[in-house]
Amino acid sequence: MIRLTDVEKEYENGTQALCGISLEIEDGEFVFLVGPSGSGKSTLIKLLTGEIAPTHGRVMVNGFSLTRISERQIPLLRRSVGVIFQDFRLIEKKTVYENLSFAMRAVGSSQRTIRTRIPYVLELVGLEKKADRYPDELSGGEQQRVAIARALINNPNTIIADEPTGNLDPARSYEIMSLLERINVLGTTVMVVTHERDLVNRFHKRVVQLEQGLITGDGISYDAR
Amino acid sequence: MRHNFLYFFREGVGNLFSHGFMSFAAIGITVACLLIMGTFTLVAYNAEVQLETLESEYEILAFIQDDYTSVQEQAVARRIAQLPNVKNCVLITREEATADFEARNKGESMLQNLDPEIFRDRFGVYVNDLKQVRETGDAIRDLDGVAEVRVDTDIAGGFIMLRNVAGVVCIALIAILLVVSVFIISNTIKLTTFDRRDEIAIMKMVGATNGFIRWPFVYEGFLLGILSAGVAFVLQWLLYDSVAQSIAAADTLQFLRIVLFADIWKPVAAIFGAAGILIGVGGSLTAIRKFLQV
Numbered sequence: 411m412i413r414l415t416d417v418e419k420e421y422e423n424g425t426q427a428l429c430g431i432s433l434e435i436e437d438g439e440f441v442f443l444v445g446p447s448g449s450g451k452s453t454l455i456k457l458l459t460g461e462i463a464p465t466h467g468r469v470m471v472n473g474f475s476l477t478r479i480s481e482r483q484i485p486l487l488r489r490s491v492g493v494i495f496q497d498f499r500l501i502e503k504k505t506v507y508e509n510l511s512f513a514m515r516a517v518g519s520s521q522r523t524i525r526t527r528i529p530y531v532l533e534l535v536g537l538e539k540k541a542d543r544y545p546d547e548l549s550g551g552e553q554q555r556v557a558i559a560r561a562l563i564n565n566p567n568t569i570i571a572d573e574p575t576g577n578l579d580p581a582r583s584y585e586i587m588s589l590l591e592r593i594n595v596l597g598t599t600v601m602v603v604t605h606e607r608d609l610v611n612r613f614h615k616r617v618v619q620l621e622q623g624l625i626t627g628d629g630i631s632y633d634a635r
Numbered sequence: 636m637r638h639n640f641l642y643f644f645r646e647g648v649g650n651l652f653s654h655g656f657m658s659f660a661a662i663g664i665t666v667a668c669l670l671i672m673g674t675f676t677l678v679a680y681n682a683e684v685q686l687e688t689l690e691s692e693y694e695i696l697a698f699i700q701d702d703y704t705s706v707q708e709q710a711v712a713r714r715i716a717q718l719p720n721v722k723n724c725v726l727i728t729r730e731e732a733t734a735d736f737e738a739r740n741k742g743e744s745m746l747q748n749l750d751p752e753i754f755r756d757r758f759g760v761y762v763n764d765l766k767q768v769r770e771t772g773d774a775i776r777d778l779d780g781v782a783e784v785r786v787d788t789d790i791a792g793g794f795i796m797l798r799n800v801a802g803v804v805c806i807a808l809i810a811i812l813l814v815v816s817v818f819i820i821s822n823t824i825k826l827t828t829f830d831r832r833d834e835i836a837i838m839k840m841v842g843a844t845n846g847f848i849r850w851p852f853v854y855e856g857f858l859l860g861i862l863s864a865g866v867a868f869v870l871q872w873l874l875y876d877s878v879a880q881s882i883a884a885a886d887t888l889q890f891l892r893i894v895l896f897a898d899i900w901k902p903v904a905a906i907f908g909a910a911g912i913l914i915g916v917g918g919s920l921t922a923i924r925k926f927l928q929v
Contacts, residue, residue: 518847
């Protein structure tokens with residue numbers, strides 16, 4: 411569960427990125443977070459992953475209070491939140507399988523768990539036949555599927571996708587969003603940050619709109635102004 | 636974490652080879668630093684051994700009253716031997732003193748065939764700690780039966796100063812060279828971490844602990860250090876032996892006592908190994924610290 415109460419974030423250079431927002435996302439929800447550039451979306455993601463701390467207010471993510479989180483707890487928080495980026499951020503010199511095993515090993519999984527978990531997740535994202543391929547041998551859509559697999563591999567409660575379809579054509583974008591929807595149906599909370607109004611409106615999910623650091627809408631459709 | 640040992644080790648070795656030239660340079664410079672450090676330490680050690688030999692020959696002369704019988708002299712000897720800082724006490728009879736004096740002044744005909752009666756019986760007193768010779772001399776002077784005590788504090792002070800200076804120079808050099816080596820290894824590993832910053836970011840993103848991220852770099856530093864120590868040790872051995880042989884060839888009177896490397900190779904290897912590991916691991920920890928702050 412994600413709960414933000416009266417959260418403000420002001421950077422050292424004086425930029426006020428968030429101006430007192432409150433938001434609650436229940437376990438198992440699928441939420442689109444939309445808004446123009448500079449609206450505070452990236453700041454919100456950084457807050458939720460423990461990269462930065464709020465200037466004011468309270469942030470709770472999967473039971474962790476990010477206002478008082480210790481350095482030792484940050485890895486545990488991050489294991490409960492899988493993050494997907496627009497630019498995939500895969501390790502180019504590792505195969506698909508190695509990219510996933512790398513993420514599992516980083517959290518101390520045993521070799522046996524790695525061997526059983528990777529085929530399951532690869533099948534879930536439809537890449538079971540591409541385990542031995544390197545990222546540059548895959549299409550953009552496939553690379554994003556690997557990134558989704560990596561975000562899922564350690565079985566997090568929540569997936570945060572930051573513009574996951576920004577580099578993909580409409581057909582691939584729809585596929586990726588459908589995949590995230592399927593993952594949500596399996597019980598994972600999903601939060602997708604995006605600009606793409608048409609895509610958002612095709613899925614009929616909760617849409618939270620951010621503008622100039624404030625929540626300006628929370629409903630079922632994206633009304634871009 | 637323990638089951639990841641092999642993984643960390645493999646990653647560490649991989650890092651080492653992925654920047655072959657930098658690793659080679661780091662090893663080269665660390666070897667040079669260890670060699671300079673080792674050479675100075677060995678020279679200082681030999682000087683110390685030399686000083687110890689000279690020090691052990693340093694004696695306080697305690698002259699006995701002329702009217703003392705040999706039984707009374709033995710009693711004085713016992714009392715001297717019981718004083719603190721006295722290692723041992725040797726009786727030198729006036730006949731022995733005369734012979735020694737004549738031998739030291741061989742060329743002077745005026746100083747030959749002397750009457751032993753002009754000399755006194757004396758004790759040569761050997762001490763444990765040269766710094767306390769003055770106090771020991773005073774204590775001997777206070778004993779009954781001792782007519783006069785000769786303590787050469789200048790020579791004792793000279794020995795002490797020489798040893799102190801050698802010690803300070805050695806420690807200062809070792810400290811400087813250690814810092815230089817740590818800096819160089821740290822820079823080499825910084826290069827590796829810079830190259831792998833994306834991987835580190837991903838590891839942090841998926842929730843790897845700082846320890847997990849740090850270990851491969853620590854192994855890399857450890858390997859760099861231990862390899863440098865190994866190479867430096869072999870070179871040090873060769874260098875030491877060749878210098879020792881040259882000195883032995885030149886010093887035909889065998890005035891200098893050079894310690895054989897075979898007698899000291901174990902502590903030298905241990906010190907090189909420890910210094911190598913300290914430099915390597917210290918360097919890697921310094922390098923990685925900045926990358927872990929996210």
